[in-house]
Amino acid sequence: MDQGLVQLDQGSGGRAMHELIDDLFLGAFNNPLLLERNDSAVFEIPGGRLAMTTDSYVIDPLFFPGGDIGSLAVHGTVNDLAMRGAKPLYLTAGFILEEGLDLGDLKRVVASMARAASEAGVQVIAGDTKVVPRAKADKLFINTAGIGLVPAGIDLSGSNARPGDLVLINGTIGDHGMAVLCKREGLEFENEIRSDSAALNGMIERMLAAFPGIHVLRDPTRGGVATTLNEIAEQSAVGIRLFEEALPIRGDVAGACEVLGLDPLYVANEGKVLAIVPAGGADAVLSAMKSHPLGKSSCILGKVVSDDPGRVLLQTRIGGCRIVDMLRGEQLPRIC
Numbered sequence: 001m002d003q004g005l006v007q008l009d010q011g012s013g014g015r016a017m018h019e020l021i022d023d024l025f026l027g028a029f030n031n032p033l034l035l036e037r038n039d040s041a042v043f044e045i046p047g048g049r050l051a052m053t054t055d056s057y058v059i060d061p062l063f064f065p066g067g068d069i070g071s072l073a074v075h076g077t078v079n080d081l082a083m084r085g086a087k088p089l090y091l092t093a094g095f096i097l098e099e100g101l102d103l104g105d106l107k108r109v110v111a112s113m114a115r116a117a118s119e120a121g122v123q124v125i126a127g128d129t130k131v132v133p134r135a136k137a138d139k140l141f142i143n144t145a146g147i148g149l150v151p152a153g154i155d156l157s158g159s160n161a162r163p164g165d166l167v168l169i170n171g172t173i174g175d176h177g178m179a180v181l182c183k184r185e186g187l188e189f190e191n192e193i194r195s196d197s198a199a200l201n202g203m204i205e206r207m208l209a210a211f212p213g214i215h216v217l218r219d220p221t222r223g224g225v226a227t228t229l230n231e232i233a234e235q236s237a238v239g240i241r242l243f244e245e246a247l248p249i250r251g252d253v254a255g256a257c258e259v260l261g262l263d264p265l266y267v268a269n270e271g272k273v274l275a276i277v278p279a280g281g282a283d284a285v286l287s288a289m290k291s292h293p294l295g296k297s298s299c300i301l302g303k304v305v306s307d308d309p310g311r312v313l314l315q316t317r318i319g320g321c322r323i324v325d326m327l328r329g330e331q332l333p334r335i336c
Contacts, residue, residue, distance in 0.1 A: 008329070008333055009328060009329030013221070013222025013223035013227055013268075014222075014223055014227060014326055014328050014329050015326050015327065015328045015329075016328050016329055036157060036158075036159070037158065037231070037235060038083070038158055039053060039079075039081075039083040039084060039218065039219070040052055040080050040081050040083065040084050040146070040148075042084050042086070042150050048149060048150070049149070049150040049152075050147055050149060050150065051081050051084045051085075051086035051147070051148045051149075051150050052145070052147050052148075053077060053080040053081055053145065053146050054077075054143070054146075055073070055076055055144050056141065056142070056143045056144075057069050057072055057073045057076065057141065057142045057336060058138070058141050058336075059072060059180065059335060059336055060138060060180075060334040061180070061183055061184055062105060062109065062139060063108075063183075064179050064183040064184075064195055065179050065182075065183060065192050065193065065194040065195060066179055066195030066196065066197055067112075067195045068109055068112050069109055069142055070108075070109035070111075070113030070116065070142070071112045071113060071115070071116040071197060072197050072336060073093065073113060073142045073144050074091065074117050074120060074122070074144075075116060075120070075197050075198055075199045075200075075270060075271070076144075076219075076221065076336060077091055077145070078120045078122060078146065078200070078201055079219045079270075079273075080146065080219070081146050081147070081148040081201070082148075082199075082200050082201040082204045082217070083204075083217045083218055083219055084148075084154075084156050084157075085150055085151065085155075085208055086148030086149060086150045087148050087201070087205070088120065088121070088122045088146055088147075088148040089122060089123070089147055089148050089149060090122060090123055090124075090147050091117065091122055091123070091124045091125070091144055091145065091147075092124065092126040092127055092128075092145045092146075093113070093124050093126075093127040093128075093142060093143070093144055094127060094128040094129075094142065095128070095130070095140065095141075096132060096137055096140070096141040096142075097129065097130065097132070097137075097139075097140055098131075098132055098133075098134060098135075098137040098140065099131055099132065099133050099134045099136075100134050101139050101140055105140075106140065109140065116199065119199065120199035120201060120202075121202075122146070151208075153212055154208060154212060156214060156215070156217050157215075157216065157235075158218065158231060158232045158235040158236065159236050160215040160216050160236065161216050161232050161233070161236035161238050161240075161276045161304050162215060162236070162238065162278070163238060163304055163305055163306040164279055164304065165216075165277060165278055165279065165304040166276070166277055166278075166282045166300050166302070166304075167229070167240065167242070167274060167275070167276055167301055167302035167303060167304065168274070168275040168276075168282065168285060168298060168299070168300055168301070169225070169248065169272055169273070169274055169275070169298065169299065169301055170200075170203065170272055170275075170289050170292075170294060170295040170297070170298045171271075171295065171296070171297040171298065172248045172249055172250045172253065172297060173220070173224065173225050173247070173248060173249055173264055173265070173267065173269055173272065174250075174257065174264035174267035174268075174269065175194065175195060175196040175250065175253055176195040176196050176267075176268050176269050176335065177224070177267035177268035177269070177332050177335050178253050178256050178257065178262075178267060179193045179194050179195040180195065180268075180332070180334075180335045181260070181332050181335070184334075187256070189252055190252070191252045193250075193252055195270060195271075196269055196270055196271035197270040197271050198270070198271035198294055200271065200272075200273050200294060202292065202294075203273070203288075203289060203294050203295050204217065204273065206291060206292055207275065207288045207289060210281075210284040210285055210288035211277065211281035211284045211285050213277075213278060213281055214275055214281070215276045215278065216232055216236075216274070217273055217274070217275055217276075218231070218232060218273070218274045219269070219270075219272060219274070220268075220269050220272055221268050221269060221270060221336055222268055222336060223266060223326070223327065224265055224266040224267045224268055224269065225242075225265050225269070225272075225274065225301075226263070226265040226266050226312065226324045226325075226326070226327075227326050228274055229242070229274065229302075229312045229324070230311075230324070230325065230326040232274075232276065233310050233312055234310045236304075237310060238304050238305065238306065238309055239304070239305040239306065239307045239308035239309055239310070239311055239312075239313065240302055240303070240305070240311075240312045240313070241302050241303050241304075241305055241312075241313050241315055242301055242312065242314045243300075243301060243315050244314055244315060244316045244317050246299060246301045246302070247264075247301055248297060248301065249264050253267075262331050262332075263331070265314075265324060266327055267331065267332065268335045271294060275289075276304060282300065286298055286299075286300070311323060311325075312324040312325075
């Protein structure tokens with residue numbers, strides 16, 4: 001690792017961030033739970049298992065079509081717990097406020113956060129507030145922690161994908177990242193692109209009830225679908241094939257990406273889950289997803305294979321294949 005200065009790419013979700021984690025944090029905090037590299041850590045306590053996660057939110061702008069930093073902080077934390085099959089219970093919230101922040105904006109964020117927590121069925125039970133001088137932060141940052149209860153018999157991990165599994169998603173990709181970018185840059189298209197930010201725990205409960213043997217659940221946030229599937233392929237030592245004709249991308253998102261020279265596969269999502277499911281359970285899981293308001297457009301977009309372990313390939317409409325690698329940095333910084 002370069003011993004110089006921290007770079008923006010090292011917080012992007014791409015290869016540079018993974019190298020920083022491997023070279024610095026994993027060495028310092030080395031333990032079996034951390035080495036699993038999942039969205040949250042699951043550990044035994046007397047009488048059951050808990051999942052715990054933490055995250056920080058630095059999105060710019062604070063408000064965007066479909067959400068804001070407050071609701072996003074709740075949704076992101078709840079979803080990280082749900083990706084391990086946990087029932088989210090409690091959150092903490094730490095606020096870093098820049099001197100001069102509009103109190104009206106802060107009240108709006110807190111109210112939004114409270115609504116999102118109530119809708120997700122969780123409580124914010126502890127918190128902290130710090131104020132820093134002007135120009136020492138960017139208006140408002142939020143740090144969260146979350147804890148949830150993992151039901152018996154559920155085993156979800158990025159290392160569980162197996163050849164023959166199918167890859168499912170609950171709707172269109174790239175909506176969140178493009179909504180934030182368009183708002184930030186003042187870009188306008190014929191239809192307003194809205195973030196997909198949402199708490200997925202209710203839908204995931206249905207999925208696990210329909211088929212408890214799901215192998216992997218992941219929310220494709222920073223780095224998008226491409227980066228998340230690369231992480232899973234590496235953790236499970238398998239190959240993953242995506243079907244280009246099956247990729248669910250809204251026309252306005254695809255058009256905006258084309259204009260801006262972006263690939264939707266790498267654009268962040270905040271209300272989507274990638275489910276890797278044994279073929280025999282895929283129909284039951286897909287049906288459960290479609291029965292929920294957040295999963296009406298669910299589909300199968302790929303499969304797990306034994307070839308090319310650690311790699312993701314896109315099978316194109318004309319029958320060829322191209323490598324879908326993990327980017328070193330992030331196409332769109334400050335999207336969560």
